Amino acid sequence: VAPRRLTERQSGAWRTFIAVQQHLTAELERRLLRDGGLTGAEFTLLVPLSEAPDGMIRARDLGRAVGWERSRVSHQVARMVKRGLLAREDCADDARGLMVKITDAGRRAIEAVAPAHAEAVLELVFDALDDADVQALDTALSRVLARLPR
Amino acid sequence: VAPRRLTERQSGAWRTFIAVQQHLTAELERRLLRDGGLTGAEFTLLVPLSEAPDGMIRARDLGRAVGWERSRVSHQVARMVKRGLLAREDCADDARGLMVKITDAGRRAIEAVAPAHAEAVLELVFDALDDADVQALDTALSRVLARLPR
DNA sequence: TAAGATTGATCTGTCAATCTTG
DNA sequence: CAAGATTGACAGATCAATCTTA
Numbered sequence: 001v002a003p004r005r006l007t008e009r010q011s012g013a014w015r016t017f018i019a020v021q022q023h024l025t026a027e028l029e030r031r032l033l034r035d036g037g038l039t040g041a042e043f044t045l046l047v048p049l050s051e052a053p054d055g056m057i058r059a060r061d062l063g064r065a066v067g068w069e070r071s072r073v074s075h076q077v078a079r080m081v082k083r084g085l086l087a088r089e090d091c092a093d094d095a096r097g098l099m100v101k102i103t104d105a106g107r108r109a110i111e112a113v114a115p116a117h118a119e120a121v122l123e124l125v126f127d128a129l130d131d132a133d134v135q136a137l138d139t140a141l142s143r144v145l146a147r148l149p150r
Numbered sequence: 151v152a153p154r155r156l157t158e159r160q161s162g163a164w165r166t167f168i169a170v171q172q173h174l175t176a177e178l179e180r181r182l183l184r185d186g187g188l189t190g191a192e193f194t195l196l197v198p199l200s201e202a203p204d205g206m207i208r209a210r211d212l213g214r215a216v217g218w219e220r221s222r223v224s225h226q227v228a229r230m231v232k233r234g235l236l237a238r239e240d241c242a243d244d245a246r247g248l249m250v251k252i253t254d255a256g257r258r259a260i261e262a263v264a265p266a267h268a269e270a271v272l273e274l275v276f277d278a279l280d281d282a283d284v285q286a287l288d289t290a291l292s293r294v295l296a297r298l299p300r
Numbered sequence: 301t302a303a304g305a306t307t308g309a310t311c312t313g314t315c316a317a318t319c320t321t322g
Numbered sequence: 323c324a325a326g327a328t329t330g331a332c333a334g335a336t337c338a339a340t341c342t343t344a
Binding site: 189190191218219221222225226229244245246247 | 333334335336337338342343344
């Protein structure tokens with residue numbers, strides 16, 4: 001069978017997507033570190049934990065919330081416990097489980113950086129787009145997401 | 151000053167973007183490794199090298215072509231030389247420089263996997279989108295890219 | 301001095317065991 | 323056996339320091 005090839009328009013759009021992904025992510029993480037001393041991975045876990053009742057979520061559910069696998073959660077939690085941002089607690093329901101809890105230092109860190117991060121996303125992304133752009137972007141990306149495996 | 155906040159529509163679009171970025175990149179790299187034994191970083195460097203005259207590009211220019219900094223290029227080239235995909239050569243013009251050359255094994259690897267990768271991008275991304283979607287996506291992302299620093 | 305490149309330290313992510321409990 | 327979690331090995335990315343040459 002003859003292999004399919006991307007059209008010019010598709011190639012162009014694909015290169016744009018790759019470039020935005022690279023530079024936008026890099027710039028957001030740079031600002032996160034500069035403004036609040038948090039890495040992207042730390043921020044990712046602190047967001048759902050700071051919003052949870054008692055600042056505590058089961059490791060399994062934390063992974064599901066952010067779309068990470070078990071081992072990734074385990075490694076990252078270990079690093080953040082060492083940094084004093086998180087603490088481990090036993091899981092009452094299930095002896096296999098682990099409860100992950102945000103510490104006071106973790107809460108201070110996320111609350112200090114959250115407004116600057118929201119401002120950065122607005123400045124770098126949404127200040128460049130009008131309502132129609134945002135709607136079109138969400139529509140197109142949602143179609144892609146819906147067809148992705150799992 | 152009161153901090154700005156994202157609207158509901160903006161939050162939704164942002165979450166969609168993050169999710170697509172995570173799952174799409176992961177799935178593409180998984181297939182690349184499965185179908186051709188190449189990692190994403192290896193593929194990224196092999197593409198411009200396979201298209202260059204003599205299969206050779208100066209390290210500085212290779213970095214510019216893919217948007218990587220010096221040290222990232224240096225580390226990745228070192229790993230790929232060890233794997234036999236690339237070779238180093240002296241730079242005639244400038245004694246500080248390094249020429250990076252694709253090996254026969256590197257060329258075989260990229261040529262073996264390129265069609266499957268194009269098919270994967272078509273299947274995972276563009277089969278989900280009509281022409282209007284692609285155009286809208288490219289327009290919106292280009293606006294973001296144009297305003298990003300550097 | 302600045303540019304090109306390397307190196308080592310550290311942080312991140314994935315994969316393949318492994319261990320424990322349901 | 324499945325699921326939840328940990329661990330170790332390895333590939334990847336960033337940063338600062340260093341070395342050589344323009």
